[in-house]
Each structure stands twice: as structure tokens, then as C-alpha cells.
Amino acid sequence: MSLITRRNALIGGAGLVLAGCDKITTSPTVQNVLSLGQKANLTAQRLVQDRNALAPEFTRADLSPRFRENGTRRPGGDDYNAMVANNFADWQLAVEGMVARPFKLSLAQLRGAPARTQITRHDCVEGWSAIGEWTGVPLGLLLRRAGLSSNARYIVFHCADQLLGAQYYESIDLVDAFHPQTILAHTMNGQALSVGHGAPIRLRVERQLGYKQAKYVMRVEAVASLDGIYGGKGGLWEDHSGYQWYAGI
Numbered sequence: 045m046s047l048i049t050r051r052n053a054l055i056g057g058a059g060l061v062l063a064g065c066d067k068i069t070t071s072p073t074v075q076n077v078l079s080l081g082q083k084a085n086l087t088a089q090r091l092v093q094d095r096n097a098l099a100p101e102f103t104r105a106d107l108s109p110r111f112r113e114n115g116t117r118r119p120g121g122d123d124y125n126a127m128v129a130n131n132f133a134d135w136q137l138a139v140e141g142m143v144a145r146p147f148k149l150s151l152a153q154l155r156g157a158p159a160r161t162q163i164t165r166h167d168c169v170e171g172w173s174a175i176g177e178w179t180g181v182p183l184g185l186l187l188r189r190a191g192l193s194s195n196a197r198y199i200v201f202h203c204a205d206q207l208l209g210a211q212y213y214e215s216i217d218l219v220d221a222f223h224p225q226t227i228l229a230h231t232m233n234g235q236a237l238s239v240g241h242g243a244p245i246r247l248r249v250e251r252q253l254g255y256k257q258a259k260y261v262m263r264v265e266a267v268a269s270l271d272g273i274y275g276g277k278g279g280l281w282e283d284h285s286g287y288q289w290y291a292g293i
């Protein structure tokens with residue numbers, strides 16, 4: 045679609061009418077209005093394009109020899125330990141909230157689902173980066189299967205661990221939720237995801253910083269608002285340390 049068509053669509057067809065009328069379009073006032081509209085449109089368009097752009101992907105030769113385990117390295121509690129002990133055979137991921145058809149999937153079902161593999165760089169706010177290969181189910185696929193409500197605005201990831209005396213959780217908007225590189229990864233560097241890196245599954249949302257990459261994801265919930273979800277700021281670090289909710293790289 046050309047830029048002009050987009051502009052006309054955005055300003056409700058007025059551009060089409062004006063385009064055929066030299067007298068009006070050459071008047072300075074109308075020129076100003078048009079160029080303002082065009083600027084606003086370009087800004088909006090750039091924002092959307094920026095948000096949908098892919099994060100850089102690398103090759104196996106670029107993989108970091110060591111990928112640090114950060115934050116929780118093993119969730120406490122008998123429940124999690126019991127799940128590790130039987131290889132998450134009884135574990136299920138719940139996809140629920142504002143969806144028409146909530147469902148649960150076992151780890152075997154997730155492993156058998158269509159997957160995407162990507163080699164990306166993880167950037168932690170603490171100042172380290174590492175390149176890893178992630179394989180997992182595109183989140184958008186799960187949300188489509190669940191029939192996401194048109195009132196849903198955010199996807200919340202409920203995790204198995206606590207930090208700073210609070211439950212770890214994270215959230216993203218629908219642009220990131222349906223971004224092609226947003227996956228629930230069950231495999232890292234070709235191996236089942238380890239406990240240190242978030243077993244059985246962890247989020248990869250590649251356009252954002254490390255703390256958004258929720259490990260130990262137990263439940264995916266679609267919501268209309270983040271108000272009333274834990275501290276209300278959309279994530280553990282956002283609630284307790286003032287980190288930005290949108291942590292774009």
C-alpha cells in the first residue's frame with residue numbers, strides 16, 4: 045500500500061477530495077493541515093513498523109559459550125520440585141482469562157506444536173548480554189486457538205517463583221503478543237530448557253530487555269487492564285523497582 049493511500053485512509057478520505065481541487069490544496073492553511081496530518085501519520089506508521097520489526101537474528105557460530113542464569117535460578121517450594129522430579133509430566137500450561145476457549149496444554153503437547161527457532165541476543169539491564177538459540181510455540185498461535193476477546197489488551201505471564209517477597213510475573217501488549225518472534229520457549233540451544241533458564245517454558249519477547257523474558261511460566265492470562273494484577277504496574281520489577289513496563293531495546 046502506498047503512503048498516499050495510507051494517508052487518505054487515515055484522514056478519512058478528505059485527502060482524496062482535496063487532491064482533485066488545486067485551489068484548496070494550494071491554500072497555505074490547508075497545506076499546513078495536510079502536512080501536519082501527514083507527519084502524524086508517518087509517526088504512527090513508524091511506531092507500528094518499529095514495533096513489528098524483527099530483532100536481529102544470529103547464527104550458531106555466534107552462540108555465547110556461556111549464558112548466565114540470572115534472577116531466580118531454581119524456584120523454591122515443594123510443588124516446583126515435584127514437577128522437576130517427574131520431568132514436568134503432570135505440568136500443564138493454562139491459557140485463560142479474556143478468551144472464548146480457555147485450554148491447558150501439557151509439555152508434550154507444547155513440544156509437538158508448531159515451533160519457531162531463533163538465535164537472538166538477550167540484554168539484561170544489569171549490563172550483560174548473551175546470544176542463545178530458542179525454540180518454542182509462537183504465542184500468537186496459542187492466543188488464536190483460545191479465541192482472544194476483542195476487549196483483551198494485555199497478556200500476563202504468571203511464573204512459579206517469588207523474588208523480593210512477591211510472585212514473579214510479566215505482561216506485554218498485543219503488538220508484542222502477536223510479534224512473530226514472541227514465543228514460549230521449551231528448548232534452548234537444542235536442549236530441553238534447563239531449570240536455571242526457566243523450565244519447563246519461558247517467554248521470549250525479543251524486542252525487549254531481559255527482565256521481560258519471564259521464566260517458569262505456569263499460566264497465560266488475557267486481561268483488559270493491568271489494574272489489580274499484583275501491584276498493577278505489569279511486572280514484578282515494574283511494581284517493586286520502578287523498571288519501565290515497556291523495556292524496548
Ligand SMILES: Nc1nc2c(c(=O)[nH]1)N[C@H]1C(S)=C(S)[C@@H](COP(=O)(O)O)O[C@H]1N2
Binds near residue numbers: 113213241242259
Ligand atoms: N520467573 C522469572 N523470570 C525471570 C527472572 C526471574 O528472576 N524469575 N529474571 C529476569 C531477568 S532480570 C533476566 S536477565 C532473565 C535471565 O534469564 P536467564 O536466567 O535465562 O539468563 O530472566 C528474566 N526472567
Ligand SMILES: [Mo]
Binds near residue numbers: 114167168169170254
Ligand atoms: Mo535482567
